[in-house]
Amino acid sequence: MIAKHFKLSQPEKDRLIRIKAKTGIQNWNIICRWALCWSLAEPTPPGGIDPLSDSNVEMDWSTFAGEYSEIYEAIIRQRCINDGFGDDEKTLAKYFRLHLNRGINHYSSRDVLKNCADLLKSAVAKEVE
Template identity: 50%
Template structure:
């Protein structure tokens, strides 16, 4: 497994479709960035450890991270170290996957999330 491609599960895809409709954000990668940073902000480990990436939502690392790829990579490495894992390619990929999925779940479950301004307010807290 490598960071070259980011794949999502079918439930995550369904939640992203809902989030796209609610927020007006058109791109998967933008919502996945929000989800990742939201999840990484939570110091507790995600409950789900194995995720079946069975949907047709797939993006390259370059598309996911964009011009901030170095920053996202450092955040993932830092999280691996904080969780007592060596930041190997496999551990980085696993950390990315579980945190994107937890973040998507948190965003999709927020009752007050109705627009992009609500996402910005969420980030400010």
């Protein structure tokens, strides 16, 4: 398990509220899954430092990943190895949060999402490339 539970930063929470309003997706864990997958599909590793955990939004790994928790963990582990970071627990947790943060930032950027259809188009565009 990457992390038993994790807390989002206040800016991530604010961005998720905007994404939720644009897409109509009610569950933050679903939006977070999309954000993580978008970031993992990017060819470069996410930069920056771990986001603060200063909001009141906390999520269990099992809630975030659901029935696909082993798959998400394997993908994150392999990505860390491919990027040359190793796969110890601390590294996995750090890069999970960095990927999640990058994906949330992307989807909350201006003109990326106007509605739920744009979210679906972003997945199809990645698949076609």
